[in-house]
Amino acid sequence: MPKHEGVSLSVIKRLPRYYRFLGDLLSRDVTRISSRELASLMQLTASQIRQDLNCFGGFGQQGYGYNVAALHKEIGNIMGLNKHTPMVLIGAGNLGRTIARHMDFESSGFKLVGIFDDSPRVIGQKVSSLTVQDMAGLEAFCKEQSPRAAILCIPKEVAFETAQRLMKLGVNCFWNFSHYDLSLDFEGAVVENVHLGDSLMTLCYQINAAYPEDE
Incomplete structure (x- = not known):
């Protein structure tokens, strides 16, 4: 902004x-x-x-x-909700598929244009209106579709390498579920880190603060 x-x-x-x-x-x-x-x-x-x-x-x-x-x-x-920024989802596991199927991207300012994974088990599957594509085709896809943002639903261990690859393709905005803080390594990247475990632990603290007698 x-x-x-x-x-x-x-x-x-x-x-x-x-x-x-x-x-x-x-x-x-x-x-x-x-x-x-x-x-x-x-x-x-x-x-x-x-x-x-x-x-x-x-x-x-x-x-x-x-x-x-x-x-x-x-x-x-x-917030730019009217711009419908094109984005790709990397990682079509349980979390990635759930996000693809149930997030209202357009009302949140985005348009999901592609889903990628490197597992033969999920490549070719239909998720919502999109077919999961092989990560091997990511470069060609990005050159054609020019996505600006990516959702990362991938293991922490491959987050740096994947983000580096995407940054080289002009994708520098991340909705990051990988538990790896990309902003530490990629200056200029726009990163929204999502830690579901942190949110759950915050709830745990609030419960224990509200009901200390349960200890």
């Missing part, structure tokens, strides 16, 4: 949540909402909401609040 490069990561990570809550309001035919009302729904403060949104321009009107449809659209534009 070059035009908003001074915006903190914590604000950026709240944008999808704003977008989701506003979308829910739209589905209930809510046309406008004050920062205080939105704060109450999202369990934030009105000041926090105003500060976050002011990072991207003034969207509210004094005495009116926010136009829900307009703000929802603006936040979608800020």
Whole structure:
């Protein structure tokens, strides 16, 4: 997001949540909402909401609040959801297939254009509307389709080598499930690391903090 490069990561990570809550309001035919009302729904403060949104321009009107449809659209534009960035999925195991089948890529700003694996067991299988292709054909595919991003559902041991190969092909944005932090090795790469185990352990901590008597 070059035009908003001074915006903190914590604000950026709240944008999808704003977008989701506003979308829910739209589905209930809510046309406008004050920062205080939105704060109450999202369990934030009105000041926090105003500060976050002011990072991207003034969207509210004094005495009116926010136009829900307009703000929802603006936040979608800020995140680039209308661009449908082409991406490939590397690794058609259980996790990769689940993501390919159940993620709504288009509403999240992407278009899944290819799935790759190096296992003869899965190459040629149909996953959603795409056929799993051999990793041997990755270079030719990328030259033809020019994907910008990749989902990595591969073992940690091969993550560096795979990312290096993709970077050479112009794919430098990663939704990374490999448990290998690519941003440490690839300067200039855009990386969103997903650690499901970390999320589960965070839940474990919260449970034990809430119910210490269970020890």
